[in-house]
Amino acid sequence: MTNWSPTLITRVMLALAVVLSAFPLYWMLVIASRTNSDAVSVPPPFLPGGNLGENIVAVLNNEDAHFLLGLTNSFIVASVVTVSVVIISTLAGFSFASLNFKGRNVLLLAVLLTMAVPLQQMGVVPLYRLMVSLEWTGTLKAVILPYLLNGFGVFLMTQYTRQAVPMELVEAARVDGAATLRIWWSVVLPAVRPGMAVLGINTFMLMWNDFMWPLIVLTPDNPTVQIAITSLNARFSTNYTLIFAGTALSIIPLIAVFVAFGRQIVGGLMEGAVKA
Amino acid sequence: MSIDTLPRAVRHTPHRPPGRRWRSRLDVKAMPYTLVSPYFILFAAFGLFPLAFTLYYSLYDYDLAGTTEWAGLENYTKLLADEDFWNAVVNTVGMFFLATVPQLLLALFLANALNKRLRLRLAIRMSVLLPLVTSVVAVAVVFTQLYARDWGLVNWILGWFGVDALNWRAERIPSWIAIATMVDWRWTGYNAIIFLAGMQTIPKDLYEAAAIDGASRRRQFWQITLPMLRPTMIFVVLNSTIGGLTLFSEPTTFYNGNVDGGSQGQFQTVAMFIVKQGFREFDYGYAAAAAWLLFLLILIGAFVNFMFVRRIGGTK
Numbered sequence: 001m002t003n004w005s006p007t008l009i010t011r012v013m014l015a016l017a018v019v020l021s022a023f024p025l026y027w028m029l030v031i032a033s034r035t036n037s038d039a040v041s042v043p044p045p046f047l048p049g050g051n052l053g054e055n056i057v058a059v060l061n062n063e064d065a066h067f068l069l070g071l072t073n074s075f076i077v078a079s080v081v082t083v084s085v086v087i088i089s090t091l092a093g094f095s096f097a098s099l100n101f102k103g104r105n106v107l108l109l110a111v112l113l114t115m116a117v118p119l120q121q122m123g124v125v126p127l128y129r130l131m132v133s134l135e136w137t138g139t140l141k142a143v144i145l146p147y148l149l150n151g152f153g154v155f156l157m158t159q160y161t162r163q164a165v166p167m168e169l170v171e172a173a174r175v176d177g178a179a180t181l182r183i184w185w186s187v188v189l190p191a192v193r194p195g196m197a198v199l200g201i202n203t204f205m206l207m208w209n210d211f212m213w214p215l216i217v218l219t220p221d222n223p224t225v226q227i228a229i230t231s232l233n234a235r236f237s238t239n240y241t242l243i244f245a246g247t248a249l250s251i252i253p254l255i256a257v258f259v260a261f262g263r264q265i266v267g268g269l270m271e272g273a274v275k276a
Numbered sequence: 277m278s279i280d281t282l283p284r285a286v287r288h289t290p291h292r293p294p295g296r297r298w299r300s301r302l303d304v305k306a307m308p309y310t311l312v313s314p315y316f317i318l319f320a321a322f323g324l325f326p327l328a329f330t331l332y333y334s335l336y337d338y339d340l341a342g343t344t345e346w347a348g349l350e351n352y353t354k355l356l357a358d359e360d361f362w363n364a365v366v367n368t369v370g371m372f373f374l375a376t377v378p379q380l381l382l383a384l385f386l387a388n389a390l391n392k393r394l395r396l397r398l399a400i401r402m403s404v405l406l407p408l409v410t411s412v413v414a415v416a417v418v419f420t421q422l423y424a425r426d427w428g429l430v431n432w433i434l435g436w437f438g439v440d441a442l443n444w445r446a447e448r449i450p451s452w453i454a455i456a457t458m459v460d461w462r463w464t465g466y467n468a469i470i471f472l473a474g475m476q477t478i479p480k481d482l483y484e485a486a487a488i489d490g491a492s493r494r495r496q497f498w499q500i501t502l503p504m505l506r507p508t509m510i511f512v513v514l515n516s517t518i519g520g521l522t523l524f525s526e527p528t529t530f531y532n533g534n535v536d537g538g539s540q541g542q543f544q545t546v547a548m549f550i551v552k553q554g555f556r557e558f559d560y561g562y563a564a565a566a567a568w569l570l571f572l573l574i575l576i577g578a579f580v581n582f583m584f585v586r587r588i589g590g591t592k
Contacts, residue, residue: 013389088318099307
């Protein structure tokens with residue numbers, strides 16, 4: 001029999017991995033709760049101080065950073081994109097997985113191909129010019145729209161629907177006289193909810209973190225949270241406590257989502273990886 | 277199966293009104309297309325359109341005054357002779373290797389460790405995924421401070437070993453290392469989880485048979501785990517290739533949000549080069565041409581890495 005219990009080296013390695021993964025976040029908290037002279041002292045401080053509240057208030061009150069607006073904007077952008085992508089992907093995934101139609105395989109292949117093209121980097125110039133001619137630069141619309149296109153989502157939901165909704169179930173509903181949309185609503189949606197959750201969480205995190213496109217198309221006075229941090233960083237580059245309090249604020253929503261849905265995220269990632 | 281024969285039988289039930297039958301035919305024929313259409317409308321607007329127009333723009337010369345002139349392939353020939361562009365290519369590829377090779381090796385060993393019978397399994401898996409859910413910019417800011425020359429933690433620790441304080445941002449290789457660690461910190465755990473998922477699909481009896489034949493644990497890893505992991509490996513490597521060659525956030529934040537990539541451009545990536553040309557010099561044609569060359573670079577990278585992974589573990 002194979003012995004699957006971990007050796008000492010394995011345990012040490014895992015402990016190290018956990019510590020290293022958490023350390024920069026811990027460090028963020030340490031500096032964010034200190035004073036500026038602590039942040040630049042040698043040796044560096046290793047324990048959190050008592051200035052966290054003060055530093056956060058300073059970030060929120062900083063007129064140049066528009067931090068609160070950045071948080072709100074990021075929340076709007078990430079939510080709108082997440083909801084739209086999940087709906088669009090679930091509909092298309094159902095169609096690809098459970099319905100028969102001419103050209104299905106070709107269209108699915110087209111979806112797969114778009115996944116391989118880094119559109120947001122490749123197409124920045126025309127996308128930007130498009131937003132200029134629509135006079136949408138500086139608005140959230142400009143950030144949101146290009147990201148509604150998400151080939152990964154369609155692919156994931158196609159795979160998920162295939163596995164979660166047996167064809168017999170769809171056929172049976174058809175026999176009972178249910179229209180396609182009705183089948184989607186009553187048969188498919190309840191079954192693919194876990195897949196939707198994984199896609200939703202993924203999309204939300206990606207959007208919250210998105211950087212290059214907002215940096216191009218938005219202005220610092222109407223930023224997303226990543227742009228707000230960048231403005232802080234550019235203008236007050238030596239004011240570490242201020243910047244770190246900002247970064248801490250910017251990851252709180254993500255950590256909250258992660259703690260709440262950690263099990264699903266890990267499970268979803270692993271499932272998706274094997275099926276891809 | 278009897279289920280297959282059922283629908284036809286039902287369609288002939290007499291009490292269904294003819295209008296409804298027509299509607300249901302339309303539903304069966306047209307609805308599948310309707311359901312996928314939102315995706316393809318978006319694909320046309322934000323996929324095909326930008327790609328086609330990137331090609332179009334790349335054939336024109338734009339200047340600051342806003343005049344446009346047909347340039348043919350001039351942008352491309354200019355790029356291929358542009359030292360700054362090649363500098364960005366070298367930086368991108370260099371950082372890609374510096375980040376990806378250790379990252380995938382570490383991820384592989386970490387996945388192997390995670391595959392053991394462990395207490396606190398979910399907690400450990402969640403911890404190694406933690407970096408992925410933190411925002412890139414925030415993490416880059418933290419690392420930049422850790423790498424600060426005069427008071428950064430990294431230099432302080434190096435000082436114990438008698439190493440003089442390094443100016444991480446000012447020199448080429450140190451800046452690459454700093455940026456590579458940011459990338460690795462973020463992605464090693466994620467890739468380990470993906471590898472782990474692949475490892476769990478390998479049938480256990482393969483290992484049992486090998487153990488009976490007297491194969492050591494290490495040998496089992498090299499002879500069974502690694503070759504069986506090849507499909508997962510291809511997925512991970514292609515993912516890392518696309519991500520690594522379009523690197524933007526970490527090096528940009530490392531220089532306080534500036535796309536120059538250091539005083540000498542020592543860590544400017546191709547993605548940063550494109551943004552600089554397009555949105556600081558407003559040379560749209562030049563930026564668009566660079567975007568196509570970046571795409572070419574990704575295709576080459578993906579192909580080379582794909583061939584490389586296919587060879588790993590032999591073709592037994």
